[in-house]
Amino acid sequence: MYTVCVRDHLMIAHSFRGRVFGPAQRLHGATYVVDLELRRPQLDADGLVVDIGLAGTALGKVLGELNYRNLDEEEGFEGENTTTEFLARVVFDRIAQRIAAGELGEAARGIASLRVTLHESHVAWGSYEGALPPSARP
Amino acid sequence: MYTVCVRDHLMIAHSFRGRVFGPAQRLHGATYVVDLELRRPQLDADGLVVDIGLAGTALGKVLGELNYRNLDEEEGFEGENTTTEFLARVVFDRIAQRIAAGELGEAARGIASLRVTLHESHVAWGSYEGALPPSARP
Amino acid sequence: MYTVCVRDHLMIAHSFRGRVFGPAQRLHGATYVVDLELRRPQLDADGLVVDIGLAGTALGKVLGELNYRNLDEEEGFEGENTTTEFLARVVFDRIAQRIAAGELGEAARGIASLRVTLHESHVAWGSYEGALPPSARP
Amino acid sequence: MYTVCVRDHLMIAHSFRGRVFGPAQRLHGATYVVDLELRRPQLDADGLVVDIGLAGTALGKVLGELNYRNLDEEEGFEGENTTTEFLARVVFDRIAQRIAAGELGEAARGIASLRVTLHESHVAWGSYEGALPPSARP
Amino acid sequence: MYTVCVRDHLMIAHSFRGRVFGPAQRLHGATYVVDLELRRPQLDADGLVVDIGLAGTALGKVLGELNYRNLDEEEGFEGENTTTEFLARVVFDRIAQRIAAGELGEAARGIASLRVTLHESHVAWGSYEGALPPSARP
Amino acid sequence: MYTVCVRDHLMIAHSFRGRVFGPAQRLHGATYVVDLELRRPQLDADGLVVDIGLAGTALGKVLGELNYRNLDEEEGFEGENTTTEFLARVVFDRIAQRIAAGELGEAARGIASLRVTLHESHVAWGSYEGALPPSARP
Numbered sequence: 001m002y003t004v005c006v007r008d009h010l011m012i013a014h015s016f017r018g019r020v021f022g023p024a025q026r027l028h029g030a031t032y033v034v035d036l037e038l039r040r041p042q043l044d045a046d047g048l049v050v051d052i053g054l055a056g057t058a059l060g061k062v063l064g065e066l067n068y069r070n071l072d073e074e075e076g077f078e079g080e081n082t083t084t085e086f087l088a089r090v091v092f093d094r095i096a097q098r099i100a101a102g103e104l105g106e107a108a109r110g111i112a113s114l115r116v117t118l119h120e121s122h123v124a125w126g127s128y129e130g131a132l133p134p135s136a137r138p
Numbered sequence: 139m140y141t142v143c144v145r146d147h148l149m150i151a152h153s154f155r156g157r158v159f160g161p162a163q164r165l166h167g168a169t170y171v172v173d174l175e176l177r178r179p180q181l182d183a184d185g186l187v188v189d190i191g192l193a194g195t196a197l198g199k200v201l202g203e204l205n206y207r208n209l210d211e212e213e214g215f216e217g218e219n220t221t222t223e224f225l226a227r228v229v230f231d232r233i234a235q236r237i238a239a240g241e242l243g244e245a246a247r248g249i250a251s252l253r254v255t256l257h258e259s260h261v262a263w264g265s266y267e268g269a270l271p272p273s274a275r276p
Numbered sequence: 277m278y279t280v281c282v283r284d285h286l287m288i289a290h291s292f293r294g295r296v297f298g299p300a301q302r303l304h305g306a307t308y309v310v311d312l313e314l315r316r317p318q319l320d321a322d323g324l325v326v327d328i329g330l331a332g333t334a335l336g337k338v339l340g341e342l343n344y345r346n347l348d349e350e351e352g353f354e355g356e357n358t359t360t361e362f363l364a365r366v367v368f369d370r371i372a373q374r375i376a377a378g379e380l381g382e383a384a385r386g387i388a389s390l391r392v393t394l395h396e397s398h399v400a401w402g403s404y405e406g407a408l409p410p411s412a413r414p
Numbered sequence: 415m416y417t418v419c420v421r422d423h424l425m426i427a428h429s430f431r432g433r434v435f436g437p438a439q440r441l442h443g444a445t446y447v448v449d450l451e452l453r454r455p456q457l458d459a460d461g462l463v464v465d466i467g468l469a470g471t472a473l474g475k476v477l478g479e480l481n482y483r484n485l486d487e488e489e490g491f492e493g494e495n496t497t498t499e500f501l502a503r504v505v506f507d508r509i510a511q512r513i514a515a516g517e518l519g520e521a522a523r524g525i526a527s528l529r530v531t532l533h534e535s536h537v538a539w540g541s542y543e544g545a546l547p548p549s550a551r552p
Numbered sequence: 553m554y555t556v557c558v559r560d561h562l563m564i565a566h567s568f569r570g571r572v573f574g575p576a577q578r579l580h581g582a583t584y585v586v587d588l589e590l591r592r593p594q595l596d597a598d599g600l601v602v603d604i605g606l607a608g609t610a611l612g613k614v615l616g617e618l619n620y621r622n623l624d625e626e627e628g629f630e631g632e633n634t635t636t637e638f639l640a641r642v643v644f645d646r647i648a649q650r651i652a653a654g655e656l657g658e659a660a661r662g663i664a665s666l667r668v669t670l671h672e673s674h675v676a677w678g679s680y681e682g683a684l685p686p687s688a689r690p
Numbered sequence: 691m692y693t694v695c696v697r698d699h700l701m702i703a704h705s706f707r708g709r710v711f712g713p714a715q716r717l718h719g720a721t722y723v724v725d726l727e728l729r730r731p732q733l734d735a736d737g738l739v740v741d742i743g744l745a746g747t748a749l750g751k752v753l754g755e756l757n758y759r760n761l762d763e764e765e766g767f768e769g770e771n772t773t774t775e776f777l778a779r780v781v782f783d784r785i786a787q788r789i790a791a792g793e794l795g796e797a798a799r800g801i802a803s804l805r806v807t808l809h810e811s812h813v814a815w816g817s818y819e820g821a822l823p824p825s826a827r828p
Contacts, residue, residue, distance in 0.1 A: 001544065002499045007537040009397045013289035013305035013346070018184045020243075022191065023344040029289035029305010033398045046432045047495035052538060053436065068299040070289070081185035085140045105434075121285045122309045122812060123145040124190060130139065147811045151703035151719035151760070156460045158519075160467065161758040167703035167719010171812045206713040208703070219461035223416045259699045260674060260723045261421040262466060268415065277820065278775045283813040294598045296657075298605065322708045323771035328814060329712065357599035361554045381710075398536060399559040400604060406553065423673045427565035427581035427622070437620040443565035443581005447674045482575040484565070535561045536585045570736045572795075574743065633737035637692045675697040676742060682691065 001112075004049040005037045006056045010063045010118075014071040014082045021081075027072070032087065032118040034063060036095060037129075039114070044107035054104045062094045084118045084126035092116045092128045099132065139250075142187040143175045144194045148201045148256075152209040152220045159219075165210070170225065170256040172201060174233060175267075177252070182245035192242045200232045222256045222264035230254045230266045237270065277388075280325040281313045282332045286339045286394075290347040290358045297357075303348070306396050308363065310339060312371060313391040313405075320383035330380045338370045360394045360402035368392045368404045375408065415526075418463040419451045420470045424477045424532075428485040428496045435495075441486070446501065446532040448477060450509060451543075453528070458521035468518045476508045498532045498540035506530045506542045513546065553664075556601040557589045558608045562615045562670075566623040566634045573633075579624070582672050584639065586615060588647060589667040589681075596659035606656045614646045636670045636678035644668045644680045651684065691802075694739040695727045696746045700753045700808075704761040704772045711771075717762070720810050722777065724753060726785060727805040727819075734797035744794045752784045774808045774816035782806045782818045789822065 013029040036059045038050050066074070071082040080086060092114055099108050115129035151167040174197045176188050204212070209220040218224060230252055237246050253267035289305040312335045314326050342350070347358040356362060368390055375384050391405035427443040450473045452464050480488070485496040494500060506528055513522050529543035565581040588611045590602050618626070623634040632638060644666055651660050667681035703719040726749045728740050756764070761772040770776060782804055789798050805819035 001542070002502070003531075003541045003543075004499055005539045007398065009399070011300075011304050011306050011397070013303050016184075020184050020186070020189050020191075024287075026344050027289050027346045028287050028344040029307075030287050031305075031307040031397050043497075043499060046430075046434050047497045047500045048434070049499050049540065051434050053434075056537075068302050068304040070303045083181075083185045085142055085181060085187050086185045088140070117141075121287070121307050122283065123194075123285070125143045126187065127141045128139070129141075145812065147813070149714075149718050149720050149811070151717050154460075158460050158462070158465050158467075162701075164758050165703050165760045166701050166758040167721075168701050169719075169721040169811050206716050206718040208717045221457075221461045223418055223457060223463050224461045227416070255417075259701070259721050260697065261470075261699070263419050264463065265417045266415070267417075277818070278778070279807075279817045279819075280775055281815045292598075296598050296600070296603050296605075319773075319775060322706075322710050323773045323776045324710070325775050325816065327710050329710075332813075359595075359599045361556055361595060361601050362599045364554070393555075399608075401557050402601065403555045404553070405555075421674065423675070425576075425580050425582050425673070427579050438563075440620050441565050441622045442563050442620040443583075444563050445581075445583040445673050482578050482580040484579045535563070535583050536559065537561070568736075572736050572738070572741050572743075635733075635737045637694055637733060637739050638737045640692070669693075675746075677695045678739065679693045680691070681693075 001039055001041055002043060002049050003037050003039045004052060004055070005035050006052060006059055007033065007035050008056070008059050008063055009033045010067050012066060012069055012071050016081045016083070018081065030120050032084070032120055034059065034091060035117040035119070036091070037115040038111050040110050040112050042110070044110060046107070048107070050108050050111060051105050054108070058095060058098045058103050062091055062098070065094070084120050084124070085128065088116045088118050088126050088128035092130065096132055139177055139179055140181060140187050141175050141177045142190060142193070143173050144190060144197055145171065145173050146194070146197050146201055147171045148205050150204060150207055150209050154219045154221070156219065168258050170222070170258055172197065172229060173255040174229070175253040176249050178248050178250050180248070182248060184245070186245070188246045188249060189243050192246070196233060196236045196241050200229055200236070203232070222258050222262070223266060226254045226256050226264050226266035230268065234270055277315055277317055278319060278325050279313050279315045280328060280331070281311050282328060282335055283309065283311050284332070284335050284339055285309045286343050288342060288345055288347050292357045292359070294357065308360070308394040308396055310335065310367060311393040312367070314387050315389045315391070316386050317388060318386070320386060322383070324383070326384045326387060327381050330384070334371060334374045334379050338367055338374070341370070360396050360400070361404065364392045364394050364402050364404040368406065372408055415453055415455055416457060416463050417451050417453045418466060418469070419449050420466060420473055421447065421449050422470070422473050422477055423447045424481050426480060426483055426485050430495045430497070432495065444534050446498070446534055448473065448505060449531040449533070450505070451529040452525050454524045454526050456524070458524060460521070462521070464522045464525060465519050468522070472509060472512045472517050476505055476512070479508070498534050498538070499542065502530045502532050502540050502542035506544065510546055553591055553593055554595060554601050555589050555591045556604060556607070557587050558604060558611055559585065559587050560608070560611050560615055561585045562619050564618060564621055564623050568633045568635070570633065584636070584670040584672055586611065586643060587669040587671070588643070590663050591665045591667070592662050593664060594662070596662060598659070600659070602660045602663060603657050606660070610647060610650045610655050614643055614650070617646070636672050636676070637680065640668045640670050640678050640680035644682065648684055691729055691731055692733060692739050693727050693729045694742060694745070695725050696742060696749055697723065697725050698746065698749050698753055699723045700757050702756060702759055702761050706771045706773070708771065722774070722808040722810055724749065724781065725807040725809070726781070728801050729803045730800050731802060732800070734800060736797070738797070740798045740801060741795050744798070748785060748788045748793050752781055752788070755784070774810050774814070775818065778806045778808050778816050778818035782820065786822055
């Protein structure tokens with residue numbers, strides 16, 4: 001299995017609901033350094049997992065939808081704790097949609113699975129990984 | 139699959155037996171920077187893999203049992219080479235026991251597998267990963 | 277010159293005022309991974325720049341005053357842009373006060389200068405460094 | 415599953431063919447920081463995944479065959495784009511051959527799979543992983 | 553003294569002349585992860601050392617003049633060994649010119665000194681630092 | 691000012707004397723990832739601060755004198771706490787001697803100062819820096 005990873009980052013504010021979160025129930029924020037891994041069993045005709053330029057652009061666009069925002073006020077996150085692992089899944093789903101839409105190139109349809117990791121500090125990170133839904137691999 | 143990782147460290151002395159170890163047969167030591175990864179297929183009701191505070195505390199306790207010690211004289215390690223990969227398994231087993239005992243919270247019983255990585259320098263690391271034994275998932 | 281550095285981190289929300297900040301004028305947030313460097317020309321009687329345990333505790337307390345907060349609403353920051361470099365100075369001043377108050381131990385009065393660095397992402401950081409004011413070195 | 419990883423690096427020149435590569439069609443170069451991970455389900459009699467000294471030596475030899483070279487002129491790469499992911503596979507295959515030849519020691523025949531990761535910058539990496547071919551596990 | 557640092561990277565081919573370089577006399581290449589540090593004694597009216605967006609853009613332009621190129625064939629480097637430390641100076645000089653030209657904003661004229669560091673691998677880096685020439689500080 | 695840095699590492703056992711050290715009074719150990727920085731105002735005739743190969747070899751030899759040892763039993767350290775900052779000075783002095791002896795090449799006599807940093811974990815490091823004694827610069 002081949003993997004390629006591109007890295008970018010995201011700076012947001014949010015708060016959590018639930019006693020388990022302690023002081024993180026207050027409005028605070030985080031930098032997430034985000035790794036997007038794309039995996040496939042065979043390389044494409046150019047010798048690539050994916051066009052790394054297109055992958056980086058897609059990651060930048062997905063993060064741009066969240067960047068410099070207070071997630072407590074973002075549509076679609078009502079009633080959710082926007083934890084590191086939850087956000088990893090959000091980025092995963094949005095990248096998967098862009099792959100299915102052809103934004104990472106036709107060859108990217110050969111991508112079998114993704115992993116999205118959000119590093120929240122030098123001592124903690126969270127990730128979500130999974131196979132791409134059939135819609136992404138016609 | 140979701141993963142959350144917490145990081146801590148450990149400073150020990152030890153020596154190895156066997157010609158394969160060369161100069162590491164002498165009493166020496168290491169800092170291990172330890173990553174504990176916890177994995178589960180679905181998030182809990184709070185949107186978490188695990189209460190990261192409890193996970194960090196449990197990791198700190200497990201490492202505290204070994205920290206600032208000469209492992210050549212520790213009970214339970216007689217006749218063993220306390221290599222990086224061996225110690226990764228020790229930390230894995232002890233964390234698994236604490237999860238089974240409920241120390242990481244009731245929700246942590248949904249954790250499916252763990253990975254423990256010990257970084258011994260900027261050029262080498264070892265890890266142990268596996269599914270949690272049934273006792274940890276009632 | 278000898279230096280010792282301890283690392284901790286901080287997660288806050290804030291916003292900036294001024295067109296130069298572009299989208300960062302919106303409420304957002306950051307993780308700052310904070311390095312506190314302490315410098316002196318000679319080691320103390322124990323062979324130390326400072327008791328690293330006390331230094332880490334002092335850094336934790338200073339960061340604890342800011343952690344998990346919206347800096348736009350913190351007393352003392354009215355009318356200020358709490359930029360990375362501004363916050364580095366805030367941490368510097370507060371550590372200097374604790375050194376002067378003896379919280380890092382009597383031997384820490386031999387510390388000549390400090391540097392505080394806040395890493396805001398994998399691609400940017402800011403710092404403040406300076407000699408300690410005379411009050412810290414009786 | 416146990417894993418051990420050793421790290422080394424490689425500095426090469428090359429160019430790519432295909433419009434997808436944009437300015438990377440020009441002759442340029444890269445430093446690859448290379449991680450070799452070796453995996454097995456049980457430790458050997460010494461408590462090891464592999465003799466880390468032999469693993470490091472083998473990795474150094476494999477990288478030495480490529481180091482300080484223009485890959486556009488290397489035998490065996492004619493007509494290939496020597497992308498990060500392609501080179502990860504090259505290193506994987508050559509390490510697998512050395513394991514099969516016994517260069518990493520007899521005990522290394524218990525190694526079940528490898529992963530080779532090439533970090534090409536602070537924001538991108540590629541890897542290849544797979545089970546070892548039967549010839550490596552008599 | 554305040555410092556702000558922005559990071560980017562560069563991928564080039566080159567060769568060296570002189571027996572001291574050993575196999576690096578062959579055409580090879582490198583990724584340089586480049587840190588640009590900008591220093592000043594007082595913050596500007598916005599609470600900044602420099603507009604980090606403009607600093608990043610300027611660094612990207614300077615690196616873009618060298619990126620994806622064979623430095624052996626670049627004008628201006630004839631007869632030079634384009635070592636890591638030499639290239640750090642080249643980047644330093646070109647950033648200094650852009651500051652003097654006002655590309656980093658009027659407030660950037662308060663910048664007193666720069667440091668440029670090129671990381672060539674996980675085990676080696678080189679840098680050049682110095683005060684800005686008077687032309688940069690009218 | 692130009693700087694070049696090379697990195698290596700060291701694994702030792704030791705213990706400390708003095709209540710300030712708490713549990714570190716027990717025999718334990720550490721990995722030190724060691725950075726050796728060499729500085730000079732002008733490059734040599736090859737465009738170098740120093741022959742990086744010779745610098746790395748010298749660092750390896752100095753660390754080899756300490757590596758895989760119990761520092762409590764090493765000659766020359768009787769009555770000393772072999773703290774991170776103390777060891778940084780030891781490495782500094784021994785590198786300075788090798789420069790003076792010509793081991794880093796004749797051109798290395800132009801080196802004006804050194805900094806030696808020992809990273810003891812992901813959250814702490816210590817260093818010693820200073821001008822080279824006149825004997826190193828004939």
